Amino acid sequence: MSKHQQPRISRRTAARMLRGAPVIVPDALVDLLAAAVAPPRDGELVGEQAATTAFLEAAHRDTVLQPRSPSMIKSMLAKALTVKIAAIAAAIFTVGGVATAAVTGHLPLPSNSSSTGASTSSHAANTSVTLTTTPGSRTSSAHQGSPSPSLVGLCHAYIAGAGSDHGKALQNPAFTALITSAGGKTKVDAYCAALIKAKHSESSATQGAGSPAAGTAPGNSAGGHEASTDHPTGPPTTQHTGAPTTHPTGAPDPHPTGAPATHAPH
Amino acid sequence: MMSRITRWGRPQRMGDVLESVPKRADPLPPVTPADSDVAAAIVAAQRGDEHAFRVLYRAVQPNLCRYLRVLVGQDAEDVASEAWLQIARDLRSFSGDASGFRGWTATIARRRALDHLRKARRRPAVALPTEWFPEHAAGQDAAAAAIETMSTDAALALIASLPPDQAEAVVLAVVMGMDAKAAGAILGKRPGAVRTAVYRGLRTLAQRVDGRV
Numbered sequence: 001m002s003k004h005q006q007p008r009i010s011r012r013t014a015a016r017m018l019r020g021a022p023v024i025v026p027d028a029l030v031d032l033l034a035a036a037v038a039p040p041r042d043g044e045l046v047g048e049q050a051a052t053t054a055f056l057e058a059a060h061r062d063t064v065l066q067p068r069s070p071s072m073i074k075s076m077l078a079k080a081l082t083v084k085i086a087a088i089a090a091a092i093f094t095v096g097g098v099a100t101a102a103v104t105g106h107l108p109l110p111s112n113s114s115s116t117g118a119s120t121s122s123h124a125a126n127t128s129v130t131l132t133t134t135p136g137s138r139t140s141s142a143h144q145g146s147p148s149p150s151l152v153g154l155c156h157a158y159i160a161g162a163g164s165d166h167g168k169a170l171q172n173p174a175f176t177a178l179i180t181s182a183g184g185k186t187k188v189d190a191y192c193a194a195l196i197k198a199k200h201s202e203s204s205a206t207q208g209a210g211s212p213a214a215g216t217a218p219g220n221s222a223g224g225h226e227a228s229t230d231h232p233t234g235p236p237t238t239q240h241t242g243a244p245t246t247h248p249t250g251a252p253d254p255h256p257t258g259a260p261a262t263h264a265p266h
Numbered sequence: 267m268m269s270r271i272t273r274w275g276r277p278q279r280m281g282d283v284l285e286s287v288p289k290r291a292d293p294l295p296p297v298t299p300a301d302s303d304v305a306a307a308i309v310a311a312q313r314g315d316e317h318a319f320r321v322l323y324r325a326v327q328p329n330l331c332r333y334l335r336v337l338v339g340q341d342a343e344d345v346a347s348e349a350w351l352q353i354a355r356d357l358r359s360f361s362g363d364a365s366g367f368r369g370w371t372a373t374i375a376r377r378r379a380l381d382h383l384r385k386a387r388r389r390p391a392v393a394l395p396t397e398w399f400p401e402h403a404a405g406q407d408a409a410a411a412a413i414e415t416m417s418t419d420a421a422l423a424l425i426a427s428l429p430p431d432q433a434e435a436v437v438l439a440v441v442m443g444m445d446a447k448a449a450g451a452i453l454g455k456r457p458g459a460v461r462t463a464v465y466r467g468l469r470t471l472a473q474r475v476d477g478r479v
Contacts, residue, residue: 014439153313
């Protein structure tokens with residue numbers, strides 16, 4: 001049991017470790033590193049409520065202060081991209097990912113295998129999307145045109161939490177706005193179902209409408225030199241009134257194309 | 267033989283890590299969710315889903331806090347709270363997958379930690395551990411304490427006792443599960459420099475826990 005038999009830490013060891021490959025290290029170091037990544041203890045999650053409150057406030061502020069900011073389209077695109085990435089990640093994980101990870105302990109890196117994972121992502125996309133948006137299946141009269149996104153967020157939060165403790169969830173002060181909007185605690189279920197349904201149809205509509213058709217028409221690129229002749233023809237109209245015959249070169253014939261533009265303001 | 271073949275560097279699969287150390291069975295089950303769950307939670311949280319945000323918090327916070335422990339010692343929880351305020355505020359602007367999210371949160375936490383250190387004007391890796399770790403009580407050798415109890419705190423204290431650049435590289439690689447490129451992006455270093463820092467850090471750690479150097 002001599003300590004001299006201990007395997008040495010080499011550069012290769014470090015490089016392999018950084019790749020997630022198996023490494024041979026001394027027992028004591030294994031214990032130390034295992035302790036460093038031991039499962040979380042209670043105390044390590046104490047800030048959850050504070051962080052969540054900040055999250056809800058931020059979500060509320062975002063939607064109240066800038067409901068129709070120009071960055072909305074950008075964030076929508078970003079979200080679409082995120083869904084795609086989520087789908088790829090999910091695909092990698094579902095397609096043999098679990099088995100691979102279990103056997104080798106090595107998670108396939110998304111950056112390496114995203115191209116191969118994409119071909120099988122359609123199935124995973126469904127799971128990841130349905131995971132995140134599981135509104136109540138109850139149908140109710142949804143006549144709201146555009147529900148406040150923060151209320152939708154609260155609804156999602158409520159529905160997500162309702163499974164575990166239905167009654168208690170609404171006692172959380174975070175839901176006060178939701179209860180007020182719904183018109184009472186008992187109406188939250190139906191209200192949220194309607195709200196999310198409305199939001200769904202709205203967001204799918206806006207995503208469809210967001211197709212790139214907003215390019216500025218470059219049309220007049222060839223009209224550059226015509227425009228330069230346009231300018232002198234503008235003032236000359238007043239000069240022409242003074243002496244139409246003294247300007248033989250300024251005859252109307254050479255400027256037939258520029259004519260409509262100069263006439264328009266008159 | 268006193269050595270084992272172990273895999274590190276992707277501790278998202280904490281089950282694997284623990285399998286190599288069965289005697290260290292913890293009463294709390296690992297709550298670290300799969301990457302696909304994290305990715306789905308990112309999308310949902312960006313829509314304002316509170317439950318999804320909690321999933322993200324639980325997925326990231328423990329390791330993030332351990333990273334911060336190595337950076338700022340006993341102030342880790344405070345700095346983590348500040349970091350989470352920013353994460354909560356800026357979450358909508360994030361775009362990426364689970365490992366991208368870990369990197370993003372680590373970058374935010376690191377920035378907060380450096381701000382904190384700048385304010386405090388001290389290097390906690392040198393300044394603190396004694397009162398912060400119960401196991402590391404007066405006069406007791408950190409390495410000995412780590413071997414005897416091998417608590418997470420003691421392990422982090424040992425890592426934090428390394429030179430700062432090595433400590434940070436080791437904790438990013440081992441605890442945050444980053445590869446050289448991802449860790450390098452956070453540290454502003456080339457992957458090769460990260461590998462070297464991890465190598466030196468591990469070598470020193472191995473000597474300290476084994477040879478009591």
